[in-house]
Amino acid sequence: MTMRDIPPVVVGRLPLYLRTLCYAQQEGLTTISSHELGRRLSISAAQIRKDLSMFGEFGKQGTGYPVAALIRQLRRILHVDRVWDMALVGVGALGRALLAYQGFAKRGFRIALAFDNDPHKIGQRVGPFVVQDVARLERALQEADIRLGVIATPASAAQAIAERMVQAGVQGLLSYAPIHLQLPEHIQVEYIDPVIYLQRMTFYLGAVDQGAAAEALAEATPCGQD
Amino acid sequence: MTMRDIPPVVVGRLPLYLRTLCYAQQEGLTTISSHELGRRLSISAAQIRKDLSMFGEFGKQGTGYPVAALIRQLRRILHVDRVWDMALVGVGALGRALLAYQGFAKRGFRIALAFDNDPHKIGQRVGPFVVQDVARLERALQEADIRLGVIATPASAAQAIAERMVQAGVQGLLSYAPIHLQLPEHIQVEYIDPVIYLQRMTFYLGAVDQGAAAEALAEATPCGQD
DNA sequence: TAGATTGTTAATCGATTAACAATC
DNA sequence: TAGATTGTTAATCGATTAACAATC
Known part of the structure; x- marks a missing residue:
């Protein structure tokens, strides 16, 4: 476990799991299912189980994952069991x-x-x-x-x-x-x-009323970065 | 073009292309190859050509992509040809x-x-x-x-x-x-x-000399978020 | 012309999902 | 026991890469 051949996309999700588990713990949950964790992150339950299973068997059939223990494991895996x-x-x-x-x-x-x-x-x-x-x-x-x-x-x-x-x-x-x-x-x-994140969103936002658009047009936005 | 059935991962790279093209333009380049654009972003040339080809044919064999025109196209595609x-x-x-x-x-x-x-x-x-x-x-x-x-x-x-x-x-x-x-x-x-980004990195950083690690151990880092 | 580079196809690679036996 | 949920497998889905004809 804690191998370096974990897919980067899986590593990318582990901190999200940890963050969400911490909130769940603060709410008093002692146990959480992959379904509930997935609901809180808009990630499928199957994906969460698959991700976690790469590092060990942390859950229990019928009840789910123990929150405190899983937090400990994730902090160890991510090396944030230190400052x-x-x-x-x-x-x-x-x-x-x-x-x-x-x-x-x-x-x-x-x-x-x-x-x-x-x-x-x-x-x-x-x-x-x-x-x-x-x-x-x-x-x-x-x-x-x-x-x-x-x-x-x-x-x-x-x-x-x-x-x-x-x-x-x-x-x-x-x-x-x-x-x-x-x-x-x-x-x-x-x-x-x-700005990268904003531009990823405006791709999907598209058409706008032309009053606002005309206000400051194409060449009004220079390319300058710095 | 500018369809909504573009893979999200492609949309995610377009702003990076735009940003990098702007720097290239500031340096005085009028033309850039997929290879050079890829070198500047650590992305393969094939991927860049494939991504751009989803929106049109912007390049010219033998010379590459015209920088100014591609910037205009990407700004139009991303809807940042306005404020x-x-x-x-x-x-x-x-x-x-x-x-x-x-x-x-x-x-x-x-x-x-x-x-x-x-x-x-x-x-x-x-x-x-x-x-x-x-x-x-x-x-x-x-x-x-x-x-x-x-x-x-x-x-x-x-x-x-x-x-x-x-x-x-x-x-x-x-x-x-x-x-x-x-x-x-x-x-x-x-x-x-x-913190999500930092934790993605520390996964790979791993082992540390125990002097520093001991300084502030596991339970010294609470789960608190806010 | 010769060299360079595109756009595109097919092949490879990787990630996600669905399904279910095992079991708490 | 009955219901719930895990860990895992196989199937599906999607993304990346390699290769090359076309062509500037």
């Missing part, structure tokens, strides 16, 4: 929101270091953090043994920052910069670009 | 970062209205915005004919807000709340929960 320290680069509006976000600590993550290259920001306090000079990135990451990075820089800076973090030993990157990073294969990378 | 007004609910740290984000306007989106339920925030100016009372949500959305919503509330408020927005005519929702929303099938929903 992961992260380094944040880019203390703009988004970076500050991430520094303030309480949801990381509650689910196994903690921003330990924050960097920027703006002399006005370096040394500044942001909540419990002091913004570090990005020039110190490599040294600070190695000293703190950081393995996860969060990129909240402009797109134009992201590739170079990513390479430096990888050089300093980072193995996973969560990038909010709207650009695809070129990195060694063994590096885990996940992207969050809200 | 989409959006309503934001939840003006916390994340909401403020979204209100300040310049990347929306540059790529076809604009936050037109911002709502909160905190009396201290209502009426407050945030950049060019005045925070509205969420009690006015339905009326304001209908008046402004808003079809896209962004949820940046705590998870506990998200489902109710989503239902109210849908009631007011919203057809697509981008939710930053870490919870799966139960909504009618015809509503488009996309989710951004950074």
Whole structure:
């Protein structure tokens, strides 16, 4: 179990199961069926059973899965039965929101270091953090043994920052910069670009009353990214 | 073309093609091959050609795709050859970062209205915005004919807000709340929960030196979400 | 012309679903 | 016991890749 030959699409669902199980636990459920878990996630019960069965036999016929035990198992499988320290680069509006976000600590993550290259920001306090000079990135990451990075820089800076973090030993990157990073294969990378998600939706939304559409037409929207 | 029977996975890649083509255009390229586009996105050339061929014949043998024309086509296909007004609910740290984000306007989106339920925030100016009372949500959305919503509330408020927005005519929702929303099938929903992405990465990161791991162990990480 | 690259087909690969025996 | 639900198999469904004729 916890093999590395699990289909990536299955790995992608495990955190959703964990999150949903946590809510169920807070509601007082001690047991949950694949059907109920699937209902809460709009995923089929068969899929959930198949996914979980890749890691062991966690359920019991007739009653379903024990919530607390399954949470423990998933946290072990996902390696969030510990706290992961992260380094944040880019203390703009988004970076500050991430520094303030309480949801990381509650689910196994903690921003330990924050960097920027703006002399006005370096040394500044942001909540419990002091913004570090990005020039110190490599040294600070190695000293703190950081393995996860969060990129909240402009797109134009992201590739170079990513390479430096990888050089300093980072193995996973969560990038909010709207650009695809070129990195060694063994590096885990996940992207969050809200515009990508919005455009996936507008594909399906289609036709609009032409009053609103005319208001700001085709060439009014430049291609600019950054 | 622009049919609704395009595989969702293909629709999901189109915005990536558009974004990458825009960068290529900024670099001065007038033409790009499927191979080069694929290289920049870590996607196979065959896949890109197959995806694009579902909407028409945009390329030319021997030379590739004309960048400007393909950008125009993709913007038309994705319906971002216009500006989409959006309503934001939840003006916390994340909401403020979204209100300040310049990347929306540059790529076809604009936050037109911002709502909160905190009396201290209502009426407050945030950049060019005045925070509205969420009690006015339905009326304001209908008046402004808003079809896209962004949820940046705590998870506990998200489902109710989503239902109210849908009631007011919203057809697509981008939710930053870490919870799966139960909504009618015809509503488009996309989710951004950074912890989900982080946990997908830590699955692969695995073993850690036990000094760091011991520092904050299993039961130190509660399940709490909100 | 020769080299490059598209659009498309067929083959391969992978993921989801349906169904059910086992069993709590 | 009877009803519910798991784990697993086989069948279905969908997505990706390889290959190549067409052609710029």
